Amino acid sequence: MQGRSIADVPTVRLAVSRLPASGARKGALLAISGGPGGTGLDLIGGAYPPEVLEQFDIVSYDPRGVGRSTPLIQCAGGLDNAGFAGDTVAIEAAERAEVAACVRDTGLDVLRHIGSDEATNDVDLLRAVLGEAQINLLAYSYGTQIAAMYALRFPGHYRSAVLDGVVDIAERPHEWLVGQGRGYQDTFTRLAAYCAGDYQRGGTECPLGDQVTAEATFQQLLRDADARPVAVDEGAGDAVTADDIIAATYSGLLWRSLWQPYLLALQDLREGDGTMIRHFADWQDSAGTNALTAITCTDIAEPTTDRAAVQQQAAALYDAATFDNFNPRPVQFPLLDCDLWPFPGKFVPGKLLPTKPERADHAAPLLFVGTRHDPTTPVGNAERMAKYMKSPLLIREGDGHCAVFNDENSCVDAEVVRYLEDPNSVGDKVCG
Incomplete structure (x- = not known):
């Protein structure tokens, strides 16, 4: 069987941005966006403390299928099911049209490879391309699912991982x-x-x-x-x-x-x-x-x-x-x-995900961050994941979704900075 050149193999291209560290460099900090489907390039402009900007390259990217990465997820030919409340037949017709549009406009083969499994592997490809033996992760919302799976799949390839607005990957x-x-x-x-x-x-x-x-x-x-x-x-x-x-x-x-x-x-x-x-x-x-x-x-x-x-x-x-x-x-x-x-x-869980995720003994602890009244990723998610992964839990009292490096809470930011400087230096903490 004749081999194929790289030009013949379907390729995913990720849009990536990098801000070099301004001082004595400890490594690269990769920001992983939420969603799923959220763009990530703009995370390079977050409210990072001076210590972080000095010690880490800040790297952001648009995940596969999203933003400036290609191929792009498109479902333009679907129907809006708004206004069909209570009309089961009309709602299902609109949903079928949306699914058909996704298959037609994006392509079935692309859809099969657009999920979190591949997105987790993409993080390790980015680590390799950046030339890092170990990567540092800063994940928000749905991005915490990718970061948690990365820690399980590549336990020796990350130095630190901050997960803010946590998804419990053990939940159905x-x-x-x-x-x-x-x-x-x-x-x-x-x-x-x-x-x-x-x-x-x-x-x-x-x-x-x-x-x-x-x-x-x-x-x-x-x-x-x-x-x-x-x-x-x-x-x-x-x-x-x-x-x-x-x-x-x-x-x-x-x-x-x-x-x-x-x-x-x-x-x-x-x-x-x-x-x-x-x-x-x-x-x-x-x-x-x-x-x-x-x-x-x-x-x-x-x-x-x-x-x-x-x-x-x-x-x-x-x-x-x-x-x-x-x-x-x-x-x-x-x-x-x-x-x-x-x-x-x-x-x-039970298929690609473990029913009970556990951090490898030789892997660094992760830092799970939850807000007491987070509407979309309840604080219980962070509590359970910290317990599963035998890692510290940082809770912010208050309302809202995600707080790290968003000019939201100086106590949270200071604790995250301490963790990034030494992943073994922090324990559980509550910030008011």
Whole structure:
């Protein structure tokens, strides 16, 4: 059989940026973005402390399928299932169209190699290309899944690994989705308390009313927008629907710093102007939706045509976050994109992932960082992973998703700097 040249082999190209250390260099610090589907090149501009910039090259990259890397995940021919609430047939038709568009526009062979398995190996390829015997990792959100798998797969190839906004890789997919739903429900409850308390005491009307009725008030806003979309300024986009408000809310809940502008946007909505809510919703829609779907399903899909098989899990997810349940509970939950994916995922516990991850004895401890009221990666994830991997746990009291080197908490940043300077120097700690 005649061999093939490198030009004949399908190639993935990753866009990478590198900022050299300004002083006595300890190595390269590779930043791994969240998502899945989040771009990563801009992580090179994070609020890194002077000690980090002095001792480490900062390296960032767009993961395969994302941003400026190629080939790019594309699902342009799908249908939007917004507005089909309660219509199982219409929702499933839209989901099938989206999956078909991903296969057609991205290519089935690319999709098969776009998941977290390959992304983990990409980190080691980057380490080799950078000329590092050992790499230092700084991972955010979904990126912590890649970092954790890297530590398990290449235990001798990393010097340190900071995981902020932790994914528990030992959870089954439906378990982490339910946990995420509960996290957003908790944050909505805390937002409602803030709105009726400090926010309103500051002289601004709370658009959610009192804390007891906040969820019912919000659901009525959704029903009103579902019946009659709210107008926006000319050129701002389409009128705001209930689905847009939900997308905007998930954006607004993500960081405490967004609570005030989100509530102002919600008050504008109540007064008939959906422009600011449209901006929040569009930010959510632009945050790598196609890549998120493709990578997630490539990882965790369990294709089925048996509706009964997915009902219990779908019901648990529906019940995990109740604040946005403005329509009657479905009699039958529809099949969604990962149920309709063309192949099963492999990045699940007991298959590609260990059912109980354990750090190798000779490998460096990792540093797991969690925020007490993180809506999307609950703090329990960090607590469990730190225990599995016999590694220190750093908890930030407060709200929001990810805090390391984001000008968020000086105590957290100082502890991370100490860890990066000596991975064996830190223990468990809580930062206020």
